[in-house]
Amino acid sequence: MSGREIRMIMTNFAVLFFCLMISLFLVPSSRAAERLCDVSFEDCRAPLLALINNETVAIDTAFWFSDDPRFPNALIKAQQRGVKVRVLMDTRSEDAHPSNTTILQTLVNAGIPMRERVATGILHWKMVMCASQGTVEFSGANFTGSELVPVTPYVNYSDEAIYFSDDPxxxxxxxxxxxxxxxxxxxxxxxxxNPMVPPPTRSWGPAITLNPELNFPPSTIAAHNYGARVISAINAEKVKLDIDMFRITNAPEADAVIKAFNRGVAVRILVDTQEYKNPNRVWDRYNVDRLFMAGIPIKTTLHQGQNHEKAVLFYGQPGTRPRMAVFGSSNWSQQSANSQQEHNYFSNTKPWFFNWFLNQFQRRWNSPSEYTPFVPIGPGAPVLKKPTNAAVAQPLSLTLTWDGGPWGQRYDVYFGISSNPPLMASDVITGAPQGPSNLAPGKKYYWKIVGKTMAKLSANSPTWSFTTATPTLPGAGATVSAISPNTGPIAGMNRVRNFAQATRNVTQTNNSTYYRIEQFSINGSGVSGKVHKTL
Structure with a gap:
């Protein structure tokens, strides 16, 4: 074979190899539909409804609540065209979201099979699985327009990330x-x-080994305890943490972040302003204030709408894949850790997934119209309860009680005989009784309470007073008010004062003489405890 022929073969091979490489890049990926949708500027409801409308075999869905009729209507139409539809739901959501009642009844009227969660922890899933398309959608967003569609992009929206995955x-x-x-x-x-006949059965065969990157609380398996798993990752982090968390009511996660920051890990946190002010979630403020006081940079929502997202970015995990994005439905709450039914993704195998969340976090962190540096808010003034102001005749030992309101976390107690009472106890934990004792009788005392947050902001109660009781001494002497019997010879009556467990000897008694021994107490209210014996 000549050199020319060899060169031609090599050239043809190179062209073939080049075309092969080009074709690999041009052929759509088997998971081309896998994507994340950002509700801050995208309509993420449209692709979800399209997913339901295009399904031909089976749909499994589960949700905490819905108030958007588009969702049940799409499911009903799917069933009418022969698609098998199943729904997991939880009626406990109706306390806060009464419109969910109508959504559930619409599905009931259509005859769609539904099962209700009755375990202690609520159903917090928000997902749709479409079998013929091999795709699942899940996120922290409920099936409501306000959490899936922006009213005005970048101005009025709910921070959410909606994940569409066709990863088998x-x-x-x-x-x-x-x-x-x-x-x-x-x-x-x-x-x-109710009841289902026949009873519910599996649709997808025997249980399989789950993807280890997924996390499905509640479970007795450690990998599916969200709280333990995320804290373990925080404890192992060596470089940086970016945290976007709607609700932080569980102290262990906050403790782990503070420890990481103190050992040199860079930390940034995005929180939600409305949740920080929510009187039903007082421990969110407690933990956000603690994170702030630790020196961690925090920004909070300035745009209209909530930051309802739950995502954590890890930049320096052990092993060959140091970057990991954790995303899903779990808040940093005790319930989300391993009680509620949740779905989370600890992804360290998809660089595009991490980079998407990184870009989203960076944009919001650097957008002065959407997020602003966090500034803590102080507590309300404590409301004093007992003893009431200017109360008299109070016991010499008593308990001070007050209502600290929803925001006070620590209290300073001031107490004394001065109208500007001195500090008696500091940093008293909420609910701990404070009871001065051994007080002086007939003395006026003053007290006030200073409520404090974990950010050391404070508010004072008014100063109240009370006066302790003054004991009443016995009278100067006794008088004879009656003689019994009133016809016998009476020699007289003697009296002994102020004795306890004493003995009184009576001597020189006479025969045929009546003697009456009386024992009684005299106080400010008169005679009490009177007993007698006639001899």
């Missing part, structure tokens, strides 16, 4: 876990019809 490892794990819950006779009961 993710989809099949959701299918298997859905079957687990669908057939769970302890955590769920039939809702429609």
């Amino acid at each position: 490892a993710v989809v099949n794990s959701f299918k298997s876990k859905y079957d687990d819950w669908w057939t769970d006779a302890v955590s769920y009961r039939d809702y429609n019809p």
